[in-house]
Amino acid sequence: MSQDSTTRSGRNGHLARRDVLLGGTAIAAAGALIGLDGLVTPARAQAAPRPNIVYIVSDDQGWRDAGFNGSTEIRTPNLDRLAKTGTVFEQFYALPMCTPSRATLMTGRYPFRYGLQTGVIPSGGAYGLSLDEYLLPQALKDAGYRTAMVGKWHLGHARREFWPRQRGFDSYYGPLVGEIDHFKHTAHGVVDWYRENSVLQEEGYDTDLFGAEAVRIIQGHDKQKPLFLYLAFTAPHTPYQAPAAYLETYKHIADESKRNYAGQITAMDDAIGKVVAALDAAGLRDNTLIVFHSDNGGTRSAIFTGESAVKGELPPNNGVYRDGKGTLYEGGTRVCGFANWPGKVPAGRAKGLVHIADMYPTLTGLAGARTGKAKPLDGYDMWGHIARGEKSPRTELVYNVEPFRVAVRQGDLKLLWVPILPSRVELYDLAKDPSEKTNIAEKSARQVEKLKRRAEELAKAAVPPLLMGEMIKTTFSQPPSTPKGDEPPAPSANGAAHTKDFVTDMESGTD
Secondary structure (H helix, E strand, O other), X not given: OOHHHHHHXXXXXXXXXXXXXXXXXXXXXXXXXXXXXXXXXXXXXXXXXXXXXXXXXXXXXXXXXXXXXXXXXXXXHHHHHXXXXXXXXXXXXXXXXXXXXXXXXHHOOOHHHOOOOXXXXXXXXXXXXXXXXXXXXXXXXXXXXXXXXXXXXXXOOOOHHHOHHHOOOOEEEEOXXXXXOOOOOEEOOEEOOEEOOEEOOOOOOHXXXXXXXXXXXXXXXXXXXXXXXXXXXXXXXXXXXXXXXXXXXXXXXXXXXXXXXXXXXXXXXXXXXXXXXXXXXXXXXXXXXXXXXXXXXXXXXHHHOOOOOOOOOOOOOXXXXXXOOOOOOHHHHEEOEEEEOOOOOOOEEEEEEEXXXXXHHHHHHHHOOOOOOOOOOOOOOXXXXXXXXXXXXXXXXXXXXXXXXXXXXXXXXXXXXXXXXOOEEEEEEOOOOOXXXXXXXHHOHHHHHHHHHHHHHHHHOOOOOXXXXXXXXXXXXXXXXXXXXXXXXXXXXXXXXXXXXXXXXXXXXXX
C-alpha cells in the first residue's frame, strides 16, 4: 500500500499508525470508539495537558547557517540552546520555494493537489490557497486553541478571503506578500504591513517588530486556553538588510551581502531568545512545544533571490547538499530544524524522514483536534519518532510534482525526472551520496521505472499550477507591443530575459 493510501485509510474508520504513535494502543482504541469517523479526538488529549505550540519558520535560511548545524561564522546562541536541549531533525524536508512550503504546512497536503506547487504567488497574483482547504489554525481553533500569527503569510493577498484572519487565526500582524523592504515594510513601493485586516503605518526593523509582537501575545495570553503562535520571520530573505548594530557585529565580513545576511540571522535569533524568555516569565515554557525550521533551502541561484538586487556572491550555505532554493536537489528541500519541549522531547537527533506535511497531523494529534473537515492528508503523525525515538512511519517522500519536473524518494533512492524535451533522468542513493554527485540512473533501470510509475500516478492527481494560468492570462491580456508610428521598437525587457532564465533554471536545476 502506498503512503498516500495508508494515510487516507487512517481517516476512514480504521486505527491509523499515528494513533498508536501518539498515545498507545489503549488510548487510540478509545479514540476510535469515541470518534467513529477515525478522527483525532479530544479524549486522546485528556491524557495530558495540551501543549502550547510556538511554530517558528525562517525564510530562505541555508541548512548550515545555524550553529547547531555547524556554522562557525553566524551566531545563533538561542537556536543552538533550543537545539541542544531538543531533537534536531537530520532529514526534515520542505518544498523548494516559499508558497508551496507554507501551503503544505497549513493543509498537511502536497501543494500539487491544489495548484500551488510551482513558484510563489507574485505581488500581482490574483490567486491564493484554495478556500475549501481546512487549515491547521482552523483545526486548532475549533479544538479550543487561541490562534495567533505574526509574520509573513504569502498564501494569497488579492482577496480578503485569502488573508490569515479569514483562515483561522484570531489575530494577525505582518506582511501578506513574499518580499518586503525590512525597514520600510514595502513591496514595489506599496506598504505591505497589516494588523488584523488593516494596513498599518509603522517604523522599525521587521524582525524586531515580529519578536516584540510575539512577546506581547505571550504576555497577554489567557492560560485557560492553549496557544498556537505561528511566528514566520522574513529573515534572512532578500533584500539582505540588517540594523547597524548587527552590521557592526559582523564588520569583519568584507562582503556586504554576507554581512547583512549574517546580521539578519542573528537578529532573528535574538528575537527568538526574547520569545523563549517571555514563555518562561509567563510560566508557559514547560508546557510549550517549539518547532523551528526554514521554509526552503538557502538561495544559491540569483534567479531565486526575488526582486532585490544582490551584490557579490549569494551568502546562504547549504552545507554538503547540492544547489538550493527553487531546485529539487537536497539543498533546495532539506532544511535545518528542530523540536523542543522540556521533559517531552529528548535531547538528540531524529534521523528518519520528516516532511513539512507531517506537521499538520502531528500538531492536531497533540492538540486533540478533529480533522474530519480536512481533505485526505499526505502527512504522518511524527510524535513517536520525535518524542520516543520510534522509527519514522514515512518511507516515501514527494519533493514536488510539476508539469515539467518531479522528484520522488522511496527509501534512500531519489528520482529527479524532467520529462520535457530535452528530458533528463537522475537517480541518487542518498545514503551513499547525500551530495547527489553520482547519477546512477543508467545502472538502475528497474528502480528508475518503479519511481517513474509512482511519479506518473501522483501527476494524475495534480491540479495545474495556478501560477502558469496567471502568467498566461496576464501575458495574453496585455495590449499589443507594436511601436506607434515612427517610434523605434522598445529594447528587450529585463523581465523577458528573467522569465526565460526562470524556466531554464527550474528545468535544469542548475546554479
